Amino acid sequence: MSRENKILLGSLACGAVLVPGVLVLALRWPLWAWSLLSAGLLVGVGAYARQLLLLHRQRQLREALEVQQQRTAAPVEPEPEPARQQLVRNVSLPSSEPDYQFVFGATAWWRRPADAVGVGHENPAGLALDTLLSRAREITSVEHPGAADVVAHKLAGALGAVRRDPHGHVETWASEVVLVLSEQDTDRLHRLAEVRKDEQLWHRERDHERSKRAYLSEEVLRDTGSAVVWWLSRNEHDVERAAELIGTLAQLSAAANGTEIAEQFRHLVPSSRQAPFAGGLPFSQESLSFSGTLDSGQFFSYGQLAAAPGGLPEGAEHTAIDHVRGLIDELSTEGAGADRAQLATRLAALFDAAEQREFAEAIRTRFGTADAALPPQPRRSST
Template sequence: MGLVRTGCPAPRCPSADHKDRRHPPSVPTPELTPYLPPIPVERREEQISHVSLPSAWEDYDFLFSATVRWCPTGKPAEEPIVNPAGLAVEAVLKRARAITKDREPGWASFVQHELSGALSRMQPEPTGHLQAMAEAITLTLSEHDQERLSSLASVRKDKAVWEHQRKYEQSKREYLGDDVLKDTGSAVVWWLAKNDDQVHKAVEDLGLLAQLTSAANDTDVPERLLHLLSPPNAEDAETEEADSLGTAGQPLGQTGSTADHFDTFLQGMGLDADDVRRGILTRQIAEILVTQGRNETAEELLRRFDAPTTPFNDDFDMDSATGDSSGP
């Protein structure tokens, strides 16, 4: 029967283990490199504010503000680009101007969104070395221009309302003049259409409608319709006749006597025929007339308004009033 080998490893030599502990494996030493600062990140955006861009109206400019961004295309340049921001801004403004020059200033808010879409894509600038775009875009008008546009809008709206009213009135006049009041028959038919349940009233107003149509056409009432006109009121006729005459019964425009005018004066003063003040005032006026040498007029006034039997009473002396002491 032979010996059986087990799986245990054979014992190592103690001298070999001692040798491994005295000489550990060597580790490479890292080489020392000098410290270099980080490369600065290239700034590729530029803020622009309130740049004037033309509109479709002269002297009404948009005010454009945005953040312009760019990136190089990698195309080799014969000369170094000193100011890439300037090229990018120029390219963006050129693209924006091509849009705003055909837009009305009153649409500033709408054009702002249009520019936001048109300038949101990177596109090469004319030299081909950069691509540029814009974001955070605002488009406004100056305060004074906005006030002027609001005033113009108000005027246009008022004018439109006025034009509408004028055309409505013109149409209404044409309807009344050319259709309703063309003649008495048309006026009667129109009246019946408006008041179809008042036939008797229409018959009563035939004369009025005839007068109305004649006045609308600047013509006389036809002879066949004259009998429809109502005769003038007797009281109105008397009033018109009295107005055409003066207070003394004389037509206006004709001169009456002094006594007639004096009678009008007394009535205007509120002195009736039975008022004693009429005589007192008449005698005072007569005395004044005598001093002016108007004896006949004074006698006429006294005869008519003071003492009908005698031209003067005992208290009034014509000679003393005139200053003549010689008797007849």
């Protein structure tokens, strides 16, 4: 019963009691008249209340019947068909590297959707496998073959979700997913990784060596002063030893830069360690230089001597011969004439090879080896 009906019935009941009382008092009726009128009115109010209650119950029953009819009219969802399965083994799937492929295996599941309409697919198993492999291929094609274990977990999570094919014929998913790489490819990847690491280490070592060489040549041995300062920075309490090594450091600095020893440091280098040739070895015509005497310090390019008008200029032959004599005196044993002659013969042959035949003949004439035969020389390697 609604709240409005309850208020109405309460008001009627109060009126059934109060109105007869007012009439009895106003008309001075006996008390039993009030009781009789009130009782009659209350009986009428009760009958009316009963009628309202019946109407309320009928309304509830009618609403319940309508709800029941609506539930009965709703369509019943059909139950899906039982799922079917098929084992998938040794299927090749691409990786991000063209020459490496994963080996895939799983248990494929499929079923016809419960809400599918129309004629089903003629080969639902083939359609289900194709849909499943397409999903797997999309994942593996962007993954590196070296991460097969990680990709297997990723693939298992993706294929475990139920998906339909593009046309809605079947629902597919997979369980017991396996993804591996062949032993040969795994071994190749390990070997490539080792090669890359070795190559990276080699490049780092090479760069380190280049840096050290650049440091030594451009900073430490740039000149004699830099070499001395570098030695002192490492041996700052041994100044006297640094002074003794100035000649050696000057020689190292000159050798590192491909130059001659600076004039102010030559007296600190023993004469036996000063090459009589400016370039060190008499193999290139332009690098052959001679001084008038071993201690003179005036050098002449033999290319300049050969280019002078009339061959060797006046006095130049004597200057070069004196230099050769000093070289032979330094290299040969005192009193060993045979050694001196053989050495002079070899020097003359070197100048013949440098196309300085006049000077070579002068050496032979000076040291009495014009008729001496040169012993066979070993062939120099081009490397």
